Structures are given as C-alpha cells and as structure tokens.
Amino acid sequence: MDKFDRRILACLQADATLAVADIAQRVGLSATPCWRRIQKLEAAGVITKRVALLDPEKLNVGVTVFVSVRTSEHDMAWLQRFAEGVASISEVVELYRMSGDVDYLLRIQVPDIAAYDAVYKRLIGLARLQDVSSSFAMERIKSTTELPLAYIADK
Template sequence: MSDLIDELDARILNLIQEDASLSVADLAERVGLSPSPCWRRIKRLEDLGVILKRVTVLDPDRLGLGFEVYVSVKLSLPSRANLEAFEARLENWPEVVSCQTVTGHEDYMLRVMTRDMHAYDDFLRDKLLASDLVSGVESRIIMRSVRQTTAVPISLVLDKDAPKETKAAGGK
C-alpha cells in the first residue's frame, strides 16, 4: 500500500482521470462518501501534488493536427548551458507537445504534432535544424496509434503483489 494514497483515494483518482468534469457530489456518490470528506480527500491529493491539474483531452484528428512524429534529438554539445538553452527554445515551439531527456546516443525525445508532412518539414527546417545547438535528428512518423492514455496506472501503486525494493537496491 502506498504511503500517499489508500484504496478510496485510488478510486477517486481513477474516476477523475476518466472524467475530470465529475462534480464532487458525483465522485462522492460513486465512491460511497458524502461530499465534504470526498472534497477533503481531493484537496489533500492536490496539496500533496498527486493531482497536478485537470484537463480536457482533445481529438487532434478532428482539429486537423493528426500528423504525429517522435523525434530523437542529439545536441552538438550536451553541456548544461546548451541543455537549458534548447529547453528554453522548446517553450516557443507549439508543435512540441512533449519533451523528455533520454539516455543513449540522443539527448531528447520529442513528440511533435502538426497538420501534415509539409508542416512537419517546415518545423524541422525552420526551427529544429535551424538551431545551432542541434547536431542530429531522427524522425519516426506515427502511422496509427494503437493505445494511448493520459491515465497513470493507479492500480500499480496499490498492488500488494508488486515486488518491493530491498535496502541493497536503494529502498527503505
């Protein structure tokens, strides 16, 4: 069992992840609480930083932004200053919907959304490759999305059968 959440919190979190528009009254009814204790649990989870924000998930295809690419980026010199400079530039590129630093040959993995191949080519040429910080790029065009979720797998937090870390492995 997690130190942060119990099974009731997990049920609330799963419901919120599925539909963030549910009212506190609806959530309370579904988990078997009255609204006030349910609201206090939600507030506690927000205060702990477990709930970061509540959002609406849009359909990019319906909006004409169905061209999606995963892009591996290698910096010319991955110094702290260059990493910070590159990350600052990303803030001005709306096409980049996700960016992670990664291990291996590349420094970053970007998830890029555009209207089509031509718009991606413009992004690649005018922004990414125009940056003097970038020495290499490898693009992987998404053909079809098989599974996609924004939900965190709460059941893994509460899984009593999951292997526990040992002190030798860095656990508590």
C-alpha cells in the same frame, strides 16, 4: 494514500468534469470527505491539473511525429537554450531527456509533412544538433493520459 484516494484518482483520470457528489457515490464516501480528499491530493501535488483532451484530427493536427535528437554538447547552457527554444514551438507537445543512444525525444503534432518541415527548420535553428531523426506514426493503437494506480503504496 488509501483505496478511497486511488478510486478518486481513477474517477478524475477518466473524467475530470465529474461532480464531487458523483465521485463520492462512486468511491463510497459522502461528498464533504470526498471533496477534502481531492483538495488534499491537489495540495500534495498528486493532482497537478485538470484539462480537456482534444481530438487532434478535428483540430487538423492529426500527424504525429516522434523526433529523436542527438547532440555532442552536454552542458547546462546548451540544455537551457534548447529546452527554452523547444518550449516556444507549440507543435512540440512533449519533450524528454533520454538515456541510451538518443539524447532527447520529442512528440510533435502537425497537419502534414510540410508543416513538420517548418517545425524541423525551427528545431535545427535552436542549438547545435548532431543528429535529428524523425518517425511518423502510421496508426495510434493506444493513447491514454491515465496513469496506472496499482503501484501506489497503501497507508
């Protein structure tokens, strides 16, 4: 990956709706080589998806809840049951397996505490959990989907 690829990725992270001609102009290439590079980045799995980012407040899911889960079970059958169950809960927008004191961390988007309580009840019904701890975000200070590109090794 070279400086052109990094610039293309920066453009697409900022606005995936940009026309290839606009991206090409911004990165200093003509349209055809720019399009070929984008196709290569997609084929290589660097670009995994192009999406629209939605405003949670305008969709009435402006309450962000971070949920820490601990379990005393650490086998594949438990993990598969838990992961598949969590995947079926649309309010859970992120799920991570963690190191340290917490086994799993979830980010949940809901309209209010009552809606979170309903999600909580579904969550505890999925699999045996040792501890579930919820923290409500008071304010979103920084939120981005743009990944840092400074760590990409030059060709």
